[in-house]
Amino acid sequence: MSDTDELIADALHDLAAHAVAAPSAADALWRAGQRRRRLSVLAASAAAGAIVGALVVALTVGGLGLGHSGGPAAPAPASPVWLRAPLVFAQVAAASKPPCAVHSAKVLASNPPACLRLGGFRMTVTSIESARVRQLHGENLLAIRLAPADSRHFATLTRELARMHSPRNALAMIIGGHILAHPVVIGAVTTRWVEFTGFQNRAAAEFALRSLVG
Amino acid sequence: MQLIRLAYVLTGDQHAAEDLLQNALVKAAAHWGRIHTAPEAYVRRIMYREQINWLRLRARRRETAMAQVPEPPAGDEAAGVTARLALQDALLALPPRRRAVLVLRYLEDLPESQVAEILGCSVGTVRSQSHRAVAQLRLALPSLGLTSTEVHQ
Numbered sequence: 265m266s267d268t269d270e271l272i273a274d275a276l277h278d279l280a281a282h283a284v285a286a287p288s289a290a291d292a293l294w295r296a297g298q299r300r301r302r303l304s305v306l307a308a309s310a311a312a313g314a315i316v317g318a319l320v321v322a323l324t325v326g327g328l329g330l331g332h333s334g335g336p337a338a339p340a341p342a343s344p345v346w347l348r349a350p351l352v353f354a355q356v357a358a359a360s361k362p363p364c365a366v367h368s369a370k371v372l373a374s375n376p377p378a379c380l381r382l383g384g385f386r387m388t389v390t391s392i393e394s395a396r397v398r399q400l401h402g403e404n405l406l407a408i409r410l411a412p413a414d415s416r417h418f419a420t421l422t423r424e425l426a427r428m429h430s431p432r433n434a435l436a437m438i439i440g441g442h443i444l445a446h447p448v449v450i451g452a453v454t455t456r457w458v459e460f461t462g463f464q465n466r467a468a469a470e471f472a473l474r475s476l477v478g
Numbered sequence: 479m480q481l482i483r484l485a486y487v488l489t490g491d492q493h494a495a496e497d498l499l500q501n502a503l504v505k506a507a508a509h510w511g512r513i514h515t516a517p518e519a520y521v522r523r524i525m526y527r528e529q530i531n532w533l534r535l536r537a538r539r540r541e542t543a544m545a546q547v548p549e550p551p552a553g554d555e556a557a558g559v560t561a562r563l564a565l566q567d568a569l570l571a572l573p574p575r576r577r578a579v580l581v582l583r584y585l586e587d588l589p590e591s592q593v594a595e596i597l598g599c600s601v602g603t604v605r606s607q608s609h610r611a612v613a614q615l616r617l618a619l620p621s622l623g624l625t626s627t628e629v630h631q
Contacts (some may be wrong), residue, residue, distance in 0.1 A: 272584045273584040273585065278586065280487045456492075
């Protein structure tokens with residue numbers, strides 16, 4: 265196999281790895297169908313439903329957190345919601361205790377306070393499908409539904425960061441030049457809903473929402 | 479490879495992949511008596527053909543989804559990551575038939591004759607589609623240094 269062949273094969277395998285695996289329930293239904301040599305339409309639909317139902321939590325982080333889930337139930341948006349300022353996700357290349365040295369390339373972050381140098385691996389989101397504040401177990405969450413293309417990049421970004429060592433496995437979330445949070449990524453976020461947690465109260469979460477979408 | 483992973487590579491979207499797989503399973507279920515000896519191969523074939531036909535129709539009336547390429551990296555491992563992302567984007571931007579040919583050749587590792595049989599075309603078409611796909615990738619990503627590749631039986 266040539267270098268080109270290997271590059272293409274690797275990229276295709278990477279893409280295949282983005283898929284959320286079908287749950288064992290679906291596999292079991294499929295195997296049962298093979299055993300019986302008879303698979304009803306109802307069973308096939310049930311198997312597919314189980315696949316959809318598998319799109320659930322795989323990532324949590326400490327402190328101000330970044331996680332994902334099947335997301336709050338929301339109607340499919342008809343058009344993109346343009347952000348007031350770009351939302352930038354940037355890898356953390358280095359971190360130290362504040363204050364930041366003058367003339368250093370580091371920037372001050374909060375939640376928790378830190379002096380960060382940002383890495384070049386980043387992505388910028390200028391529009392989303394929807395955003396809302398919601399409560400879960402008393403926690404105020406800012407939930408953002410990414411567009412499909414952004415979601416795919418975010419999955420790749422978080423998957424790659426999760427493989428790296430501290431502090432390069434942290435992801436700074438920057439809104440309007442302010443680092444909102446820099447959680448550690450411990451797994452790929454593969455769904456389109458991304459949830460930011462750790463706000464002190466609902467007002468703080470809603471302020472973050474307004475800073476995003478006005 | 480799991481069927482859902484194959485569906486994802488063909489569609490580039492988790493939800494579309496689930497739809498594609500669900501439709502293929504429903505169609506397979508309707509013909510279970512005929513296909514029960516090799517159901518998975520049948521489902522795969524449905525997925526390839528449905529995706530090609532669906533995208534062919536859709537391409538005429540929708541805007542092309544231009545995925546955002548992450549901004550240039552600072553260096554070290556980030557450079558490799560970005561290059562891989564760019565190649566993945568380029569693969570997803572390929573026309574559906576060309577992408578399907580590459581998936582069958584490089585991901586499923588099937589010979590040209592079998593690729594042609596699955597896609598319902600000639601071996602010559604498989605060769606030309608594969609050659610054009612690699613050429614398109616090379617054009618989109620000159621920095622990756624993709625070289626011309628020979629497609630072997």
